Amino acid sequence: MGGESIAERMVREQSWRPHIEALRGAELARMEHDWSLWARPAQLPPEGDWATWLILAGRGFGKTRAGAEWVRAQAEAHPSFRIALVGATAGEARSVMVEGASGLLSLGPPAMRPRWEPSLGRLRWPNGAVAEVYSAAEPDSLRGPQFNAAWADEVAKWTQPNKAWTNLQLGLRIGARPRAVATTTPRPTPFLRDLAAKAAVTRGTTWDARSTLPRAFLAEMRAQYDGTPVGRQELDGLLVEVAEDALWTPAALARCRIAAAPDLVRVVIGVDPPAGEQGDACGIVAAGLGADGNGYVLEDASVSAGSPDRWARAVADAAGRHAADRVVAEANNGGAMVRAVLHAADDRLPVTLVHAARGKAARAEPVATLYARGRVRHVGRMAELEEELSGFSATGWTGEGSPDRADALVWALSALMLERSAAPGMRLL
Secondary structure, eight states: OTTOOHHHHHHHHTOHHHHHHHOOHHHHHHHHTOHHHHSOGGGSOOSSOOSEEEEEEOTTSSHHHHHHHHHHHHHHHOTTOEEEEEESSHHHIIIIIISSTTSGGGSSOGGGOOEEETTTTEEEOTTSOEEEEEETTSGGGGSSOOBSEEEEEOGGGOSSHHHHHHHHHHHBOSSSSOEEEEEEOOOOOHHHHHHHHHSEEEEEOGGGGTTTSOHHHHHHHHHHHTTSHHHHHHTTOOOOOOOTTBSSOHHHHHHTEESSOOOEEEEEEEEEOOSSTTSSOBEEEEEEEETTSOEEEEEEOOBOOOOHHHHHHHHHHHHHHTTOSEEEEEOTTTHHHHHHHHHHHOTTOOEEEEEEOSOHHHHHHHHHHHHHTTOEEEESOOHHHHHHHHTEETTEEOSSSOOHHHHHHHHHHHHHHTGGGTOTTEEEO
């Protein structure tokens, strides 16, 4: 049950009653306002020495609450802090970030909540910490002030994002480690793509917050928008851009989803190894060939690059989960190393190395044709993999970075369904 908060797990296990009954007065009040107990892990700050934390997620995920709780934690822990609250407009900053249902005025024990000075656009905590409201539509208002921390909300809808963000960054110059949190539902803008490439990014969907959202709302959203471009952006929290000559479209990928795979005669794990520990992700995709002759994508098990031991272990674990017959790994970044690392994780892995002799589009087109003919199904929702597939056009990869998940899928399905017809762009080693 990864992704659950402590509170959600207690409710699911019905283990909360003895704990609540044992609490009294101040203990219960402290528990009520302890965000670490109620937050989902994705709503808590990531580890590491990051300068910007970007929460890029669907509607209802809890982005506002996460941003506000981070500001509250900074203010309560640091009496001298000066914090910027930047909304798309001053009115939105006030109505959402300050006065909203998850805004700063509603968080924490009443005695520790800030005092709102609307004429000054200022929040002042009892310990002396101060937060001031700014409008991204007036980026010059961020010239001059300086801050220890900042919360920027709905940055994807800012009308002058580059100027406002630059001025905000130039003002983050107090203290040993100034930091900013940006919260937004995605839009495919150059500014947001650039920010996502530089920040520590938390991604999430509307469905992640299903325990706190009305069932009727969730059912209506699924019925109307599941699999559509709007749904992928506003609910799945993905940056969606579809080229006119796209090899895959979000709507087509949504139609190929099924709940479970039939009996399989063969399973392959496709692997696109990272170029280094600081490189892109390691693409790991499990796919099977059904007795009906169709392909079934079983799991996107991709992981961030990290050490070779880490991604090799993830490959071995995926192979074990799906009883894979073969691991097919790209060898362009050092075939001998790839084989050695995989066998170090599990010396029983049946590894086949493949060399990419042609471009990504040339390798992807035959696999896309299988999809167009209705011969491939996805077992469940694989949002990040499907986002990458949607970035392929007839002329090549149109997205940011490297499509590691999509590359791994192409290797797996090519090995399962195209080897006999000499799939273009693939040479066995």
